[in-house]
Amino acid sequence: MTSIEITPEERAELVKALTGALDPLATAVRSRRSGLSTARMWDADPVEVTLSVLAAWKVVDGEVRRLTALAAAAAGSYGANYEQLGAAWGMTRQGARKKWPEAVPRPTAARTGPSLELFGGHAELTQDQRSGGWSWTAEGADGTLGAAGDGTRYATKEEAAAHAGAFLREHVVTLP
Template sequence: MVVAVEQQETVGNDVSVGDAAKLRDPAWREPGDLEIAELLDQMRSVANALARRMSARSRECMDNDHTAPAGVTQYADWQLAHLRVLRYMQEAVQELAADTAQTAGGMGASYGQLGVAWGISRQAARKKWPQTGAAGESLPETIFIERYGGSAEVSRVPGRSSWTWMGRGCDGTDQQAAQSCDSRWAALTAADAFLREHFVALGWRDGVDVPLALVVPDRETCWCAGIDD
């Protein structure tokens, strides 16, 4: 349970707070071919790292205290593990998009603007993210966010123009704002900082991608025995 903390004085604005409600139009520029290529490389690197941990072949090598040969990535079963990772990445993108749309709508973006950003119609955006509170209507009194393995609720203080937040971090820590904020942007920023500070890595095996220098690799009984690195 989140322990309530008595609201104290309101946290003051800075220059950024007043500017937060001013949407730039256009809000972005299209990336260049090189930037897209760099993005694909980064995504490929992330997928490869997880596939190495998920692949049955790579796991057998790790259990024998050595790294799988480089050529393992061309095996069909390793590629199946890689494909499975990409499936999870696709789901992760959808979750991130939903959280981003929720935040954008809570900060004043319309469904039309969300649709343009995602490359769909206004109606499709409303159907895809029905809880964002967008579409040019009055801004929502409550914004929910999920990120860094935790979640938080940002809401207007009843009867006041200030905002507060409460959340639960990835490590199980519950916290509520000790001070109210005079804008939704400031409260959202504070909640995001709390969730980021309480993120806990999933704890993959130490050195999983690095050969163990002080261990003699046991490859005689491994599937890769006799295969050159």
């Protein structure tokens, strides 16, 4: 895990920017909570004034969490994994998975690809998401079922299609 360090100058600028962004929200919350106009809001009880600032920070915290989740999901959609997300946030892979459970799309075992209609039969090509290899399943025109044998994976979909096509050619309906 790596932690992101900022300089004291960067921290001072960040605090200044956040406080400046918070002020209008805190002013609106103080005015609503006290029932006083914004011009008189400082006439409210000091505890109420400080609690309204705390309430405004809670709103900001919620928005930061929402925006953080969006940033994690965006990184995941571009291919970042939970280990990378965790490293960016200064936590473990497991912590990132718990914090943003939907950020990284889960791989599916296989993705259905093109299909073939040849010699009266039908074949489906599938790509294994982990290995990237291609396989096939088919039903010949004579009703015979077939598939790439025992986990056989082909380097390209064209190679898998050629093997599926050969199977379909062997299982045509023959007329008497």
